[in-house]
Amino acid sequence: MNILIIRPGALGDTLMLLPCLRALSQTHRIVVAGRRPGIDFLGHYVHTCFDIDRSPWYRLFLARPAAEGLPGNPSDRVICFLADPDGTIQNNLETYYPQAKTFLFPSLPAPHQGMHVAEYVCQCLVKARVALNPKKVLHDATEIPVLAPSPSAFRDHLVIHPGSGDKKKNYSLPFWVKLMEELGKFYQRAPLHMKVLLGPAEAKQRPFFQELVCAQGWTISFTPSSDALLHLLRHTLLFIGHDSGITHLAAMAGAATIALFKASDPRLWRPLGPRVRLLQPEEDEKKFKAQVIREIEGFIASPHAAPSTT
Incomplete structure (x- = not known):
């Protein structure tokens, strides 16, 4: 499955993608649009990263879709973590990626949920019909470092x-x-x-x-x-x-x-x-x-x- 994930945010927000990216990287082609420096650390688990603060990603926020579209095709799923109160982003995504199923979610879980942000991201992907076990993904991230070097690396x-x-x-x-x-x-x-x-x-x-x-x-x-x-x-x-x-x-x-x-x-x-x-x-x-x-x-x-x- 080809998946485009749009998650612009600070370093910590972006790193919350890593546990689910590791779980999906062997079976899915994943493209991420986000912000630096966070996207710099995703490369091992994704096909491509785009910097959303650079052209042409301003088109995502236009009042009307641009004829030129956006990168990231082909995509079967477009999963976007952005507020979209008036439906502008949803409409643009559906225009730019007509073959994909599009899903929008808030960037963070509601405070009363008390849910870890990495688990929330996984839960959102599950709602977008991506096969994941959020509890296992989170457990694995606490047992095996997501960005660890080889075992021979010397920590000094x-x-x-x-x-x-x-x-x-x-x-x-x-x-x-x-x-x-x-x-x-x-x-x-x-x-x-x-x-x-x-x-x-x-x-x-x-x-x-x-x-x-x-x-x-x-x-x-x-x-x-x-x-x-x-x-x-x-x-x-x-x-x-x-x-x-x-x-x-x-x-x-x-x-x-x-x-x-x-x-x-x-x-x-x-x-x-x-x-x-x-x-x-x-x-x-x-x-x-x-x-x-x-x-x-x-x-x-x-x-x-x-x-x-x-």
């Missing part, structure tokens, strides 16, 4: 990502300073590369961390390319970060991941991987720092054990 990095695209999700800079100090104590004798990962959202914090890392033996990786980022995370032993797209990527790359939640719902956004520990805040940040450090100490004591996923 400890990586922290002290930001995200949403400030409400983030813990304070003093929180991360203390955490870096503690991590330095744990790993000062270990042959690990200590790295602070910063993206565009943390650009203003770069001078602060630059001064800090010089005194503590860390290095900074600032806005690496998609290939360089995935390579780093595939060689990361332990990753610590907020609820962000990069944290999802780390878990899917097989790194032991401590995910720090604050303002988002872990039922929807729990990172998917076999070695994920999800932490939610205590009443105050000082207590929460102690909780995170205990988790790190537990990992140090047994670096190859699978942490719990609460």
